[in-house]
Amino acid sequence: MRITDETRRRFVAALSGMGLGGTLLPGALLAQAQQSDEARVTATMLANALAIAGLTFSEEDQKAMLQAVNRNLTQYEELRKIAIPNDVAPPFYFSAVTPGMKINRTKEPLRFSTPSVKRPANLEDVAYWPILNLAALIKSRQVTSVELTEMYLARLHRYNEKLNCVVTFLDELARIQAREADQEIAAGKYRGPLHGIPWGAKDIIAVKGYKTTWGSGAYQDQVLPDDASVVEMLREAGAVLVAKLTTGELAQGDRWFGGQTKNPWNPEEGSSGSSAGPASATAAGLVAFGIGSETSGSILSPSARCGVTGLRPTFGRISRHGVMTLSWTQDRLGPLCRTVEDCAVVMSVIAKPDGRDLSVADMPFNWNVRADIKKVRLGFLQDTF
Numbered sequence: 001m002r003i004t005d006e007t008r009r010r011f012v013a014a015l016s017g018m019g020l021g022g023t024l025l026p027g028a029l030l031a032q033a034q035q036s037d038e039a040r041v042t043a044t045m046l047a048n049a050l051a052i053a054g055l056t057f058s059e060e061d062q063k064a065m066l067q068a069v070n071r072n073l074t075q076y077e078e079l080r081k082i083a084i085p086n087d088v089a090p091p092f093y094f095s096a097v098t099p100g101m102k103i104n105r106t107k108e109p110l111r112f113s114t115p116s117v118k119r120p121a122n123l124e125d126v127a128y129w130p131i132l133n134l135a136a137l138i139k140s141r142q143v144t145s146v147e148l149t150e151m152y153l154a155r156l157h158r159y160n161e162k163l164n165c166v167v168t169f170l171d172e173l174a175r176i177q178a179r180e181a182d183q184e185i186a187a188g189k190y191r192g193p194l195h196g197i198p199w200g201a202k203d204i205i206a207v208k209g210y211k212t213t214w215g216s217g218a219y220q221d222q223v224l225p226d227d228a229s230v231v232e233m234l235r236e237a238g239a240v241l242v243a244k245l246t247t248g249e250l251a252q253g254d255r256w257f258g259g260q261t262k263n264p265w266n267p268e269e270g271s272s273g274s275s276a277g278p279a280s281a282t283a284a285g286l287v288a289f290g291i292g293s294e295t296s297g298s299i300l301s302p303s304a305r306c307g308v309t310g311l312r313p314t315f316g317r318i319s320r321h322g323v324m325t326l327s328w329t330q331d332r333l334g335p336l337c338r339t340v341e342d343c344a345v346v347m348s349v350i351a352k353p354d355g356r357d358l359s360v361a362d363m364p365f366n367w368n369v370r371a372d373i374k375k376v377r378l379g380f381l382q383d384t385f
Contacts, residue, residue: 024053029069040070086224087321087356089328094359096314107364110348112193113341119143123151127285131342134288135193138185145185145196149178149240152198156243156286163262165271165280167203168211168244174198177240184238193345195238200245200287202278203256204324205333207231207244214324215247215256215274228322229354230291230333237349245277245290251298251326263306273301275310278336282308289346290336295326299334310336311343313351317363321356341369 029049033041046062057065097103115133119142120126126134126148137143153171160166181196206212206224213220231241246261248254254261254276261276263269264284271280278290279302292299294312303310311334318333325331335346344367351365 023055025049025055028052040073041066086323086325089325089358092329092359094315094329095361096316097361103363104366105363106366108366108368110366111368111370112345113369117142123147124155127151127155128338130339131197131288131337131345132193134197135195135345138181138196139190141185145178145181145198145240146175148196149174149198149242152242152287155284156281159264159284159286162267163264163271163280163284163286164259165246165261165277165284165286166200166243167213167215167246167256167258167277170207170210170241170243173207173210174240174242177235181238181240191236191238192349194234194349196240197238197288198240198242199234200243200278200281200290201228201231201241202275202290202292203244203247204251204274204293205231205244205291206322207241210244212244212324213257215249215251217249217257220257224322226322229319229356230350231322233350233352233354234291234346239349242287243281245281245287247293248274248276248298251293251295251324254302265307269305271302272305274298275302275336279303279306279308279310282306282336282338289338289342291333291346291350292336293320293323293326293331293333295330295332299332299336303336308336309338309340309343310334311347313347316359316361317347317351319350319354319357319360321354341367 029041029045032045032049036045043062043066046066050057113132115136117133117136119137123143126137134148138145138148153174156166156169178196185195201207203212204214206226206228208225208227210223212222212224246256249256251274253274254270254272261271261280263271264280270276275292275294275298278292281287282290283306294300299310299312313332313334315330315332320331320333323333335343337343337346347365348367353360353362
């Protein structure tokens, strides 16, 4: 019998239920099973184990013990055959709205900055520009999404060897999405400030048809069947996905199966936290923005290390459908950008219910760049400025 840690637990569980957990019998029976090619515990194995343990039971009791142990083995095998998708959540309820808290539930017009920009002679000079500046270039048709996308793709390929921030380049997909954006904009169908803007996704976020490795060698060939909700929302806004960016293995730290992701400002050190790739790539001007995740510091820590603006939203603000689960009651997605207003632009697209992640609150995201900051009261769910 092939013995694993789970098999050991099954033996102990079955025999503990009979009051034998504190005897030598579980270990002796396990040793007998390890020496056999049988798929189940046999009467001979049990008899030998009882002799070693110095225990005596009637034939009827031994038969009952065999049935119990083998029934447990069968039940565990059947349970392991059940495939539970990553997006099947346990039943829980949480609300950040506490009794007495006043929340603005009215959807207000989004009011962003309207910068006046001019295309530089060298397009690569815009690599570090805020989203709204890039959006102004595209909307005014001084720059096409294809041009912007090619510039960022070139930088990703050029600097990745030094920063180790990319798991999967999505050149083909990015070019298709950029061409579609240009066609729509040329036809007068401008979707908003993210239309045609290149971005990168932390590699725990599923993209249909492409690898989602979770940063782990055990999952480095994993391809999930659906897009994550944030990927769908950003695509609907016209954003262009250029790369799956690194995550620490199973969303822990800045080391993944391909090595350590580096801080662009000091490549001798790691970029810190499991949203290592989005932070590093955004800081280095390899994408206009990234989407990361946080359970306990994985947006804030790499943002601080790499010098970008990261937003860790209140739990229940953004859907986690299609994203690897580390903690059902703590995981949050959020943008890593160059400015606070960049984060607001991204949040305006992704902070909404999707009908899949039922933890997401149906609260409007309001932003007014002209608001008097002295009169603004920051709310957990309002994100209103």
